[in-house]
Amino acid sequence: MNHQLPPFSWTNALWHAGFLLAFAALMAWAWHGARLDPLLLLTNAGNSYEFAQGFLKPNFHDWRAYVDEIAVTLHMALWGTVLAVVGAVPLGLLAAANIAPWWVRQPARRLLDALRAINEMVFALFFMVAVGLGPFAGTLALFVHTTGILGKLFSEVVESIDQRPVEGIRATGANRLEEIVYGVIPQVLPMWISYALYRFESNVRSASVVGMVGAGGIGYFLNESVRSYDYGATAVIMGLIVITVVAIDVVSAQVRKATL
Amino acid sequence: MPPGHFFHPTGRMRVRQEAAMDIAVDGLCKTFRSGSRLCCALHQIDLRIRAGEMVALLGSSGSGKSTLMRHLNGLxxxxxxxxxxxxxxxxxxxxxxxxxRRVRAQVGMIxxxxxxxxxxSVATNVLAGMLHRLPLWRSLTMRFTRAERLAALDAxxxxxxxxxxWQRASTLSGGQQQxxxxxxxxxxxxxxxLGDEPIASLDPESAKRVMDDLAxxxxxxxxxxxxxxxxxxxALAYCPRTVALRAGRVVxxxxxxxxxxxxLREVYGGDAASQQRAVGSSRIVRPAHSPPAAAVAAV
Structure with a gap:
């Protein structure tokens, strides 16, 4: 057999080279913008050494308080995520091209964009003005920001479904809502659950950050310990956060498996 | 009320018959646009099908069978x-x-x-057939009565x-799903x-069972x-009447x-014949396009 290879194409080669050059230029530009300076890690090695020393002597003195705040962090993440799912289901459906006409879809998408564009830290500052310091402000911040994220992810899942089962339901004389409940939701449910679990895990991490601005959760202690050079306490808190996130990952993997 | 009801001597009769699911297609046409090319999928279709008939719609791929079928219930x-x-x-x-939707409720499509x-589950898929007559709060919450679930099992x-x-529908074979x-x-x-190519993806044995059920x-x-x-x-074995389409026209x-x-040559043969002419050999027409000898002999 005589096999024919496609002829070498200069056009293709030039495109590839051009793309690589453009990418390298972009990265070089961003290097300056981000003030990357690896040498600082060496010249300031003393600071890192001090930090590492503290880490090796964990300070368990306040561990009960830390565990309590970890629990608060989880509670914030849970409510923030569940409220976000409740908001994201209708918004995600309304933002999907195969469900809603453009004059519904576009406003829904822009609203989701706006919710997503503003970080939960910023929302936390707003809500602290509205409801005062504490976990409630943090929970509302997580809820609003996560609604934006889950709404977009949910709508993308809806847009990737197989339309044929939906048509099968439509052909029985069912109305639009019934088409969604019987034809769309069963198809998207595993992915929706998967995304919601992942966002719950992310929200546990975010909840530990919003605490830094005073919106409740473990972040408060984390911030305090770093600022007071109590690196032993920082090590304990970070260890607790890591254990929590790993535990959530293990549990959510099981839940995901059960829902497939 | 159909026009002519008051003047037609058998107007009453006609209403009764139409209520019994007569299909009336008049001058139906459809043009698809693919890029800059216009493609006439249905060309002035007139068709009457009376209640109780079993009709086959024949034609090669692209003849407009599926398109016509999907127009019948407004998909x-x-x-x-x-x-x-x-x-x-x-x-x-x-x-x-x-x-x-009132019409679709009375028209099943496969x-x-x-x-x-x-x-x-298979049962829930079957129960979806009665959504059109359930109150919305029950259909949206998937609350079916015992009698309704038993009706699904009967079906x-x-x-x-x-x-x-109670298995998931995806665990069934193609024939079982159909x-x-x-x-x-x-x-x-x-x-x-309405069956839109209901047996085209099935093996012969499953296809036969599906056609048996429909018959x-x-x-x-x-x-x-x-x-x-x-x-x-x-078509010959199961349907007393055949409507054959070619390039969007009833032939x-x-x-x-x-x-x-x-x-059959008129329905299918054109392409194969021109292909044969182009090749200039006496190649056999593809079996899917030629009637089995036995069936034609029976005719």
């Missing part, structure tokens, strides 16, 4: 002409009728790819799938079943059945026993 919208089922408008001059919801029993009722889809039309209490429903319940097929032998409409090899 697709024509450019001109009209479709009425049982005296109710489905579409008229490219506009869907506002109350099309598809080449079965179109079941794979992650729902599944009729197509021999009662054992599989029969579950037929059970859905039973629960729907459809007076007309039994037609015979026992008086349900009108219209199926698009591309196997001529199935044959009559008793299936009147189909001759000449007619």
């Amino acid at each position: 697709a919208l024509g450019d001109c002409g009209s479709v009425r089922i049982g005296g109710l408008d489905v579409q008229h001059r490219g506009r869907i009728h506002g109350d099309v 598809f080449q790819q079965f179109n079941l919801v794979g992650r729902l 599944l029993d009729r197509v021999g799938l009662v054992e599989q009722a 029969r579950a889809a037929i059970a859905r039309t039973l629960v729907q209490k459809a007076r007309l079943i 039994a429903i037609n015979r026992e319940d008086g349900t009108t059945v219209v199926v698009s097929l591309h196997q001529v032998d199935f 044959f409409d009559g008793p299936s026993i009147e189909i001759t090899p000449e007619i």
